[in-house]
Amino acid sequence: MSLFLRVVTLEEAQRVAREIAPAPVEEEIPLGEAFNRVLARDAAAREDIPGFARSTVDGYAVLAADTTGAGEAIPAILRMAGELAMGSSPSKSLHPGEGMYVPTGAMLPAGADAAVMIEYAETIGEEVLVKRPVAPGENVILRGEDFRKGATVLPRGRRISSRDAGILAAAGFGRVPVYRKPVIGILSTGNELVPVPETPGPGQVRDANGPMCAAFVEEAGCTPLSYGIVRDEAGALSAALERAIRECDAVLLSGGSSKDVRDLVAAAIAEKGEVIVHGISVAPGKPTIVGRAVGKPVIGLPGHPASAYVILHVLGRPLFSAMSGYYPAERKATVVLAENIPSQKGRTEFVRVRVREGKAYPCFGKSGLLNTFADSDGMIRVPAEWEGYEAGETVEVTLW
């Protein structure tokens, strides 16, 4: 049990977060609920698609050889042998010298190997006049031409988009194997906190971290479960953590802006497991805690929402990705820095910036303010071994 401050690099803390993450679990859900979920297996076509040769035009099913040399002046003359219907198997075969009316998407009869567009044909009595030749396979999709049975249509790990939902439907996935969404418990600690709907009294502030963490967890493809506000008191903290850890797959504890409270949080985690990281050489967010309680991951976030948000991005995200199988692409912008960013060597620094017309403006200001957070569009990472960036340099912004 390592309870006391053990400051590690951000990279080490991220490694720990990934290491303690339980592996994602597979479940099967109806396709109608699968939007934005993550495929747990390669999705393979259940059978040949289409399962039969079909026309891609409104026109006439023919034997291509019967149309050789056909033209406006001297059309090929075929015997009209009936109409094909959507959704059913043709009741008879097509014989040489015959044509059958076929609507777009309908199944071709045996014997036909092409379709003539209606624009290039004419029916006169019992005859079909074809005014343009077609090649074998023309205006037709062959059986299995779209997907062969067993062919992978979407890869494992893919987050299902609307396009993907259409492809899964075509491939026969009425139910879809996806990763279960991990449930993340959210606890806010702090005697100064009141629930958002209440008006804070003197010395009190609203619990901004709770709703922010819950929304972040949703954004990260997990399910948040909120446990509200816990008082800064060992017994209350321990009881709340115990309940959350029992009901969830991991817990986010936020708050503890003062050292005393952070120690209480660390002690509550240590009591049920171990504190692995207590302090990260990162700004903001140094007092972050990473540990395990009853074998499940627990992150103790800094108390200030703007700091907590940075840690959610750089540490929460790798944990949630490892648990959920969902690895969202970070939204990045490459921009020119409008002002110098000085930084202290030996720690990774994240500086909030506003982005306007390809330029990044650092949001400096007193620590502890939310307004610079509200104004910002993203953050710039200054690596631990650097002393900052200079105005005019090209930098990469991670957008919120």
Add this chain to the structure above:
Amino acid sequence: MSLFLRVVTLEEAQRVAREIAPAPVEEEIPLGEAFNRVLARDAAAREDIPGFARSTVDGYAVLAADTTGAGEAIPAILRMAGELAMGSSPSKSLHPGEGMYVPTGAMLPAGADAAVMIEYAETIGEEVLVKRPVAPGENVILRGEDFRKGATVLPRGRRISSRDAGILAAAGFGRVPVYRKPVIGILSTGNELVPVPETPGPGQVRDANGPMCAAFVEEAGCTPLSYGIVRDEAGALSAALERAIRECDAVLLSGGSSKDVRDLVAAAIAEKGEVIVHGISVAPGKPTIVGRAVGKPVIGLPGHPASAYVILHVLGRPLFSAMSGYYPAERKATVVLAENIPSQKGRTEFVRVRVREGKAYPCFGKSGLLNTFADSDGMIRVPAEWEGYEAGETVEVTLW
């Protein structure tokens, strides 16, 4: 009542879609449900934030003037006047010559105007030795310094991110004014269609459009309501459309790959209102229908999923945005074209492409295939007045 084919430009069809969209409606929901919803009003701080002067450090609340000239060698010596607690109003004021212990985030007592970090102070018995001077306001956030009462913290029309949830919480929004999510009814027509869980028989295919449209509607910030598959028969179509239009804010009808069926769909819409657009000079997607039934928007999509998807993007999206207040930023990539794209003048063409290492490869292939759709990463728009693009040109891809 204009029922018969009236081909318009894509721009005209988009104008119609926006024009027939009912305006978004405001509702109030709990903050915990507001993630990804769209703010219906500017969100303004309910009161000064913070509501009191608070320390941003663990240390001592002081009168800055008392620390003038303090240093390691000759510290300022203050009388220890007690400890301040989180979440409550100080029980007494600070007098000149006094210091009080203050944890990060706690309320300063009247009389104090700065805080000294604990690292630069020491307590010896009843005295606090301050070893570094502080300026008035140092390490302190003043009342209202974050947000003044009434200040806009987030603008109307903004989709609420996790960061925004934290800011709304801080600003006192236990309930949030958002736009109601429009309900979009989804109907698939086609005698050849079977529900996705079924194995298609000869001539049959699975209903890919239904699940795809439902997921697209979710992606667009609306709520899908699925009505399954309707047979290509006037009475069935009319009854299904009547029910969907009564229960939803708009209806997406897909299918009708053959001309006969498209005419049935147009007739069903016309019976309850009007067909405004029947045919758009766009490829794919020419046979699209836009109309109104019982005053509500109806879009008749082409039957093929890959074509329907393009129309969802270019026509569904403007309709859903106008109804929901949600205007998602399209994901774009600027890339170099790897092959020529020929295009027919007089119609807007959308060509599916794969994007690999900054190059776009057109997914040519037979019309009606899904595999090129499954392979593609997005589409390139060729304007109606152009004859295509040449290999080597820089083009913009709208990513799926």
